[in-house]
Amino acid sequence: MADYEIFELGDYVLQCGKTLRKAKLAFKTFGTLNAAKDNAIVYPTWYSGQHTENEWLIEPGKALDPDKYFIIIPNMFGNGLSSSPSNTPAPWDGPRFPNVTAYDNVVAQHRLVTEHFGIETLVLVTGWSMGALQTYHWGALYPDMVPRILPFQGSAKCSRHNFVFLEGAKAALQADAAFAEGWYTSPPNKGLRAFGRVYAGWGLSQTFYRIEADLTHMGYASLEDFLVGFWEGLFYTRDANDLLAMLWTWQNGDIGANPVFKGDTKAALAAIRAKAILMPASTDLYFPPEDNRIEAESMPNAELRVIETWWGHFAGGPGTSPDDIATLDAALKELLAS
Incomplete structure (x- = not known):
């Protein structure tokens, strides 16, 4: 039996001008949504990863504590669980699957959070790698809903390198x-x-x-x-x-490339009012700290906090570096307590 649920999006029009018919958003939750519906955390998946590969950061006593918070892991389009080339019927199957942006992903996730769960305010959005890309988008697109973000080992825009x-x-x-x-x-x-x-x-x-x-x-x-x-x-x-x-979603990742910000990446970063800790890894070859340093300059409430590590990009997961996980978890606890 599947350990996840499906949110039916219906016919979902994408930024590319194509319709993802009978679109499906797969998700898994941990913990219990309280009566006030104000204890929810969104924790998106990363490149190629599914919700099971996010679970290493969720544990009683850790920052993402299911005894305290209601944690939602939405699966990215294309990861084989949400609508993807491998599970979409013809004629949009395989290489004919339409191009999906990070914006498309986050708008669909927002529908899940608001329509399915009735949540109006989140506690935190956090994510690794492409999960970080989605985290930035959440902060920019829904500033009144997102008071805290912690994107780790990721960026708001895919660099040329x-x-x-x-x-x-x-x-x-x-x-x-x-x-x-x-x-x-x-x-x-x-x-x-x-x-x-x-x-x-x-x-x-x-x-x-x-x-x-x-x-x-x-x-x-x-x-x-x-x-x-x-x-x-x-x-x-x-x-x-x-x-x-x-991979197309990643390469075309840009927090400003959507109808809200009309290509203005700096304006999109400036729209993030959330208290933010940006956590690159010192040796990350995908997302070097310089990229986050530039982003932080345009964000009104952001702190750059570099993890000093030799683990490169995998300092962020999935659960490979215990020391770096402890550093990340401590930062998440600090941000949640603020």
Whole structure:
């Protein structure tokens, strides 16, 4: 049995001008919504991840405590649970699945929160990586509803350098002849495994590899064991078109690129009135601290707090670095107490 629920969005018109018919938003909740409906936290998913891969941060005694808060994890479009290339019927299946933006995701999530649960005010929005992208959008689009945000290891807009990294991963996947321009009849396993190997050089820092943390901290027997077991293993079970749909969302992520802010990224950042802690990782190769530092300059109530770590992007999850998790959890507790 599925451990999640489905919110039916109906025919959902996207920014790209196409309609996602009978659109579905998959979600899971933890804890109990109180009578006042004022104890809810939204915690969106990340690139390729599903709600189960967010759960490591939710635990009694931690900041995201289900004994205190009602925690909603909405699954991104394209992740295989919400409407995605792999579960949408023809003619919008596979490579014909329409382009979905972060704005499209967050507006749908807002409908879930307000229409399904009747929630008018949130306690916090937080998320890792693409979850951080969605967190920024929540703050900008619904400033009266969101008093606190903590985006970690992510940015409000995809940088040009980040875009180029993703082009490399995409090209590796699409180079597999079995990919067949997205009309594959069986998984393009060579491309999926190549996709994981491209990611391996970006997800973790140079220092991580220099000190052989794959062996000493993650329990692999050799570098090749790590590349196959962790990185190929992370992606080869995912649907290729799902990965590419979410990759498009990532590459086109921009908090200002929507009807509200009409392309003005700085105005969108300035609209975030929430008390914000921006938490990049010092060695993140996707989202270096400089990107968040620039964003914080345009935000009226933001603090930049860099996590000093050699874990790179994976300082943020999913549950790989205990010391960095403790630092993140302490910041979340501080923000929630403010």
